[in-house]
Amino acid sequence: MKEKDFEGIRSLPLFHEMEEENFQELMRVAYFQTFPPQIELISEGEPSDFLHIVADGMVELFSNWNNRETTMAIVRPVGTFILAATVRDAPYLMSARTLEKSRIVLLPSQDVRAVFDKDNAFARAVVTELAACYRSVIKASKNLKLRTSTERLANYMLRRQELAGGAPSFELPIEKRKIASQLGMTPENLSRALRTLGEYGLEIDGLKVTIADRDDLTRFAKPTPLIDDPGT
Template sequence: MVIRVSDFESQEIRSLTLFSGLDDACFSTLMRGAYVQNFPPMIDLITEGDKSDFLHVLISGSVELFANWSGHETTMAVLRPTSTFILAATIRRARYLMSARTLEKSRIVLVPSEDVSAVFDLDPDFARAVVTELAVCYRANVMTTKNLKLRSSLERLANHLLAARKLAGDAQSFDLGLEKRRLASSLGMTPENLSRAFRQLKPYGVAIDGSRVMIADASDLEGLAKPSDLIDESCVN
């Protein structure tokens, strides 16, 4: 059964950079073919290698992008609302390079690839929005690569914590927001190593209780992390 996108959600989707510049007619075209779906946690949404059919928009909950090779699995990113995913595959009409699963109960809008393509040609503003969104994602990916190749796992963790703190409005304490094993995988390390890394950060004023992180003095941690806006600019997708 197809479930239409509600007006309320429409509003929310519209607030995304990808859709904000769009004129009403075009936006309606996109939403007409789109449908919303609720998913329980740990549901596979897409599998790498499959052909892409829909642009996904995460409205609530959280989604993990991950990849497999030769028996190994790695977390590529953890997405939170409101963000789009697999835009590149949608545009290329190519096979997915990553798989996706829900982590929490999630609400997701699915926009048919053909509609995205059609509106792209119809509305120059949308075209510009798509290319901007893609450029942002591209740059985020470059940052990921730099992060992996230039930093040790301890430095990656330190920078992640500083970024998370910033996202939490520079709060003195904040929630980790995801399981530690997934954080570990996303940072390119094992859960065991992450656990030890947290202890190594104690002298820098980092305390952790469950999923609650407390950073006593951010500038202390920054001394170790050496954050750079050419690597750490917070960009979800």
């Protein structure tokens, strides 16, 4: 079981170029754990003892303030989270919970920092990864500040369609309330915004979305790589 995970982790850009010896060392000290759904893995404010890797399942990153809560991101296999806190040895800024049964790999932060110090390829990969994380949050921030909720939803749907392979019909990956929270809106509002997007050829039935005319929706959504492209 562990060996299967090794491959997946090794294939991540973050671990792909590092020395085999150092990779093995990290795997040796790693904890492999399976969690049921709805388990809070970490809480914001706690010291960052582990770098987390989602080997299987799905994890939600969220934050609280003054009895309000918001979803910051969803992490899917194979992805990592809390890299920045690990690097800086600072408290977590977000909490994390499993959304479904998930297999999580925990790398002790101090070991990650130790390998970082002696493995240049790994150090480079950490920098590249962090820069990517930074840019994706900047994009999320632009999305929030420059667009209305319906515009955010339209672009979200276009992106989901791409990730699903481009077919006119596809399934939403998470419940709508989480999508709403991620997009900075209420579930009620999401419902209404979906009806609004019907005017631009978007049909929804449960979690199944059908985009009749992509061009039509695109004209409304006005996507730009400087906000919507996950890679660059």
